[in-house]
Amino acid sequence: MAPLVSTKNDYIELSSTLNEDDEPPDMRQQEQQQLAYPMGHKRSASIHRNSMEALLEEANDLTPQDDDLAKTSVTTTRPKHLIFQSLPSLIVSLVGLIVAGVLMDEYQHWDVFLKTPELFILLPILLNLKGNLEMILASRFSTSANMGDLDYGPVRRSLVIGNLALLQVQALVAGAMAGLASFALGLITRPDSISSYYESVYMTCSSMVSASFSSAILGVFMCALILICRHFQVNPDNIACPLASATGDIVTLILLAGCAVVLQNHMESLLSTFVFLVMLSLVPLFGFVVWKNKHLKDLLFVGWTPIVCAMVISSLAGVVLEQYVEKYKGVALLTPVLIGVAGNLGSIYASRISTCLHQDTHENYTSVERVLFLMNIPVQFVFLVIIWGFDMGQLDYNFWFFFTYILVSLICTFICLKIGKWMTIGFWKMGYDPDNYVIPYLTASIDVLGTVLLVITFSLLTSSGANDMSAPGNMQTSSLDNASR
Structure with missing residues (x-):
């Protein structure tokens, strides 16, 4: 009983139906959270499955004061809610896609892209990898919000910090993979070109820096967006993924172009190597943060x-x-x-x-x-x-x-x-x-x-x-x- 008493005041209600006594979830909610998290490679084999008849019977037996509590745990399926929440985010994502296309069209005339054509090979690879990482974060964090795990202070802080650290690990590794892959494809498609160690490190470094910084910006943005959605009883599943996709492309494109311009002036020096080693050293650092997080530890290797x-x-x-x-x-x-x-x-x-x-x-x-x-x-x-x-x-x-x-x-x-x-x-x-x-x-x-x-x-x-x-x-x-x- 001591742990329950000591954690009583650690729970902070985030949804609009605030719990004035700041009570932790009841035993049933704790059981559901323990079964659902950590959400890693395999789900727990002992997940409790209620029949639909039991769910309907429970919904019909709700008293008026229980209605608000039910809203926090059941996904909204009304078409008008889905339209009102999803359509604006889809329009924003559409604008983002058009802007990203305009930026890519503009970049092809920049001196840095003309001197290093491999950057054009890097763009679609990096955007694909980064886009998937951010949409996975949006989907996973939206599930956490709808499960009610973000309503309580310690769990919320742990999930936010853990997800941001995990996103950095994934972005740095994905950035390195994209940079090396684009350099290798450049050698294959242009066998007559003269390539060097400095160019390979330059490509990899530019990819890792832009991936890391864009993940930091977008990770904070997505976590804040989903927390706001939870507070105002908006289902983040309906808006998070499109916004993650749209904003991710634009931010990554701008950062990649900026990094390429800055580092190109020092391509023949050891600056790119130094930056690459610094970014590489951050992988085990953020990995350690994720490893110490009980909610996301399993996701480090899956x-x-x-x-x-x-x-x-x-x-x-x-x-x-x-x-x-x-x-x-x-x-x-x-x-x-x-x-x-x-x-x-x-x-x-x-x-x-x-x-x-x-x-x-x-x-x-x-x-x-x-x-x-x-x-x-x-x-x-x-x-x-x-x-x-x-x-x-x-x-x-x-x-x-x-x-x-x-x-x-x-x-x-x-x-x-x-x-x-x-x-x-x-x-x-x-x-x-x-x-x-x-x-x-x-x-x-x-x-x-x-x-x-x-x-x-x-x-x-x-x-x-x-x-x-x-x-x-x-x-x-x-x-x-x-x-x-």
Whole structure:
């Protein structure tokens, strides 16, 4: 009994239904939290599963004073709540995707990128790795919020510090992997180029610094956002993943460009080596912080497989994109938004299902899938209006272009929602925490699928004469071929 007395005043209610006595959760809530956390490689085999009849009976027996307590533990499934909470974040993520595309287009003319073309190889690899890390954090922390673990001071502080430290470990390792991979790919694609030790360290150092600093900024932002959502009774599952994806790309791009410019002036010196060693020494430091955290200790050595596999799978999309980006107009402009919006919708769905599985509550799959599927239409409509209004991509905006693009986006969204549902439930049944495994595989799969579908659509439009999607250089080649025939 002594531990219960000593921890009584350590619990601080964060939700809007404040507990004036500052009491710890009852024994039932403690049991649920112990079963759910630490959420590591394997879930506890003794997870208590209530039948749906028992949940419905318990909900019907709630007294008025218990109603607020129920709201803190059951995921909101009303369509209007989902729309009001998710649509603004999806619009913001759309703007973020467009801004990221504009930045990438601007960077290709910078002197630092012209002198070091490997930086362009680094960009998609680093953005993919970093995006997955931040979305995993958003999904995992959203589950913690909906489970009520963030309502109590010691647990909240432990989870915030542990998640930020874990994100630094993952970002530093992922940054090193991305830097070395981009340098190696640069040697393969440009065998005649002269590369040196200094250039390899320069690439790796720039990647690690930008990944670490962007993770620090975005990690604090996401934790604060989810805590605010919890306080105002907003389900963070509906908004966290899209915002993590959108802001992550922009911040990482800006930091990478800044680091590359600063370090390029000292490329032939030992400055990059010194910075690299400093960043490398931070890995065991942050790793020790995570190791001492009982809630996240197990996550230090798990979750790397989906991140690495996602990088490999996404590279296939990069190969397809590289082959057709100069053949068809608008591929570079449309692909990131097409796969980005579908991936965000699928991530919202997967995050919601994961929370329900941890809470042992029921998700209305049909209703949520329908709402998320239809939500893709206004988001894509806003995107098409923006690129049409600013005449971006030098596209021929006719009926067939709009129709086929919307159709492909709906197909991608439908498939992404289904894959997200099957993966989340599948990993849960196999004993793995979906928060740490689903999103990397989901986003990587939709990267390949969306890119292939868009290229096929553009090919059909061009071959049928409905819309000439050929790039200007390719159009001249086609004309010469037809003349020779």
